[in-house]
Amino acid sequence: MVRNCQQINPQKYYLLDSAQISDVQAEFDVETQRRKSKRQSWCCALCGAYVTDESQHVHINGSLEHRKINPQGYTFEFRSFKHADGCARVGAMTSEHSWFAGYFWQFAHCGKCKIQLGWYFDGPEPFFGLINRQIVQCPEEKSG
Numbered sequence: 070m071v072r073n074c075q076q077i078n079p080q081k082y083y084l085l086d087s088a089q090i091s092d093v094q095a096e097f098d099v100e101t102q103r104r105k106s107k108r109q110s111w112c113c114a115l116c117g118a119y120v121t122d123e124s125q126h127v128h129i130n131g132s133l134e135h136r137k138i139n140p141q142g143y144t145f146e147f148r149s150f151k152h153a154d155g156c157a158r159v160g161a162m163t164s165e166h167s168w169f170a171g172y173f174w175q176f177a178h179c180g181k182c183k184i185q186l187g188w189y190f191d192g193p194e195p196f197f198g199l200i201n202r203q204i205v206q207c208p209e210e211k212s213g
């Protein structure tokens with residue numbers, strides 16, 4: 070009779086408590102993730118001008134990050150973004166040496182300081198390829 074109160078009830082409360090804690094934790098994680106992805110934006114590494122948002126990060130050929138070698142032997146590591154408002158597209162579109170089958174490309178420069186940030190690829194899913202070392206995460210106060 071005593072056993073029912075002292076052994077089953079504490080266990081029941083324990084289960085309830087841990088369930089509530091994990092619910093709160095899950096909500097917190099989702100909220101943190103949402104805020105983080107909303108706030109995080111990318112700026113030009115040279116002049117600090119706004120380039121694009123993390124929310125524009127897009128999979129191309131199943132990947133967010135790419136590593137390609139140009140005909141001169143230089144290796145480029147870059148991320149793919151659906152839009153990059155801070156970029157100016159420069160030069161003629163060409164399919165020559167395109168790293169992505171079915172895509173034309175042209176240069177993408179910083180709209181402010183004009184340094185090359187990467188390329189614009191036009192094809193089935195147009196995107197900007199922005200070179201990792203040419204873009205940095207914007208300071209918090211600029212993106213908020």
Ligand SMILES: [Zn+2]
Binds near residue numbers: 115116179182
């Ligand atoms: Zn710039």
